[in-house]
Amino acid sequence: MKGAFEAVKISEHTYWVGAIDWGLRNFHGYTTNRGSTYNAYLIEAEDYILIDTVKAPFYQEFISRISSVTDVRNIRYVISNHSEMDHSGSLPATLMAANPEKVFASEMGVKTLSKHFRLDREVNAVGDNETLEIGGVYLSFLETRMLHWPDSMMTYLVQDKLLFSQDGFGMHLASAERFADEITESILLEEGSKYFANILLPYAALVEKALDRVSSLGVPIDILAPDHGPIWRKDIGKILGLYAQWASQKPTPKAVIAYDTMWGSTKLMAEVIAEGIERGGCSVVVHPLSVSDRSEVMKDSLDAGALIVGTPTINNEMFPTVADFLTYAKGLRPKNKIGAAFGSYGWSGEGAKVASEILSGMKVELISEPIIANYVPDLRTIEKCRELGALVAERLKGVQ
Numbered sequence: 227m228k229g230a231f232e233a234v235k236i237s238e239h240t241y242w243v244g245a246i247d248w249g250l251r252n253f254h255g256y257t258t259n260r261g262s263t264y265n266a267y268l269i270e271a272e273d274y275i276l277i278d279t280v281k282a283p284f285y286q287e288f289i290s291r292i293s294s295v296t297d298v299r300n301i302r303y304v305i306s307n308h309s310e311m312d313h314s315g316s317l318p319a320t321l322m323a324a325n326p327e328k329v330f331a332s333e334m335g336v337k338t339l340s341k342h343f344r345l346d347r348e349v350n351a352v353g354d355n356e357t358l359e360i361g362g363v364y365l366s367f368l369e370t371r372m373l374h375w376p377d378s379m380m381t382y383l384v385q386d387k388l389l390f391s392q393d394g395f396g397m398h399l400a401s402a403e404r405f406a407d408e409i410t411e412s413i414l415l416e417e418g419s420k421y422f423a424n425i426l427l428p429y430a431a432l433v434e435k436a437l438d439r440v441s442s443l444g445v446p447i448d449i450l451a452p453d454h455g456p457i458w459r460k461d462i463g464k465i466l467g468l469y470a471q472w473a474s475q476k477p478t479p480k481a482v483i484a485y486d487t488m489w490g491s492t493k494l495m496a497e498v499i500a501e502g503i504e505r506g507g508c509s510v511v512v513h514p515l516s517v518s519d520r521s522e523v524m525k526d527s528l529d530a531g532a533l534i535v536g537t538p539t540i541n542n543e544m545f546p547t548v549a550d551f552l553t554y555a556k557g558l559r560p561k562n563k564i565g566a567a568f569g570s571y572g573w574s575g576e577g578a579k580v581a582s583e584i585l586s587g588m589k590v591e592l593i594s595e596p597i598i599a600n601y602v603p604d605l606r607t608i609e610k611c612r613e614l615g616a617l618v619a620e621r622l623k624g625v626q
């Protein structure tokens with residue numbers, strides 16, 4: 227029986243049967259200003275094959291889209307490319323409703339699904355590079371362990387030259403349009419780079435390997451169908467090229483300054499450093515952490531050659547927003563950056579020193595001792611900030 231929503235045909239044998247989350251604004255600590263989609267796909271051949279499901283609260287929307295093509299009970303096979311709950315949350319209910327003959331996942335996927343759900347059925351492991359002939363189509367599996375979970379894999383539908391790439395090549399972007407070529411390019415670039423910087427960055431080296439593996443498959447890819455955001459059916463080289471560029475973390479002559487302030491002193495220092503960088507001929511983005519979200523800062527840092535962090539000292543520690551940002555940034559393991567720390571203090575002054583140590587631990591190349599100002603920066607301290615900005619610019623111009 228048809229419901230409120232309809233499937234969208236994306237290739238000869240495949241329908242998009244996912245859900246649009248227009249209201250999502252936070253994805254485990256990552257601010258998703260434009261919402262997201264949870265993409266699931268239904269292959270229609272001799273049998274119906276489902277690729278992934280959706281986040282649990284979107285089950286009805288997903289089932290409604292499947293029902294616009296066929297009765298859910300006609301699904302004979304289910305493939306779980308990724309166990310994270312935004313794609314597996316509706317799996318138990320779907321298995322109850324569809325009662326498929328077989329469920330497939332990667333070897334690690336079998337383990338992670340068993341730890342998420344107490345499924346009363348077997349999940350069959352498929353091997354890396356294995357090809358199955360099921361339901362009248364050929365499906366090849368590409369294990370992409372740690373992109374970005376241990377269970378992650380991609381599935382290639384041979385007949386349609388279509389790669390279901392799970393989180394890879396995705397972005398958090400809710401849209402009425404299903405295809406990337408229908409969406410403004412600057413939005414794709416912004417949300418794609420933000421997704422990469424906040425989800426895939428720690429595994430950038432694995433992304434490079436995965437790109438090599440995708441090209442070494444020696445098979446054409448006409449459609450790239452990720453689990454979030456739009457589907458790529460034209461100019462697939464563009465998104466592959468962007469991924470290669472982001473994964474390389476090649477620095478550009480751009481600096482990011484992230485800071486917070488208590489009574490304006492650290493703010494003043496941040497702005498003088500920024501002016502020094504700009505006067506030195508490089509671009510700079512300033513993020514006051516009282517209003518800038520950590521995931522926005524990471525997006526802007528993706529291609530930046532410098533990360534400069536400012537914090538006042540409060541109760542012998544960094545300012546809480548700065549500690550939050552550095553904890554988050556450290557986990558994402560950005561590479562190839564120079565940096566420095568600065569900030570004001572009243573009577574102890576640990577804040578900027580702790581920030582500097584954390585940057586060093588992140589393998590950011592420190593180009594200056596922390597610049598610290600007692601209460602309010604004097605002219606000598608202002609001059610040091612200006613000099614730091616000039617030094618940052620001088621070093622960054624070398625990366626051009």
Ligand code: FEO
Nearest residue numbers: 308310312393453
């Ligand atoms: Fe979209 Fe890793 O889940």
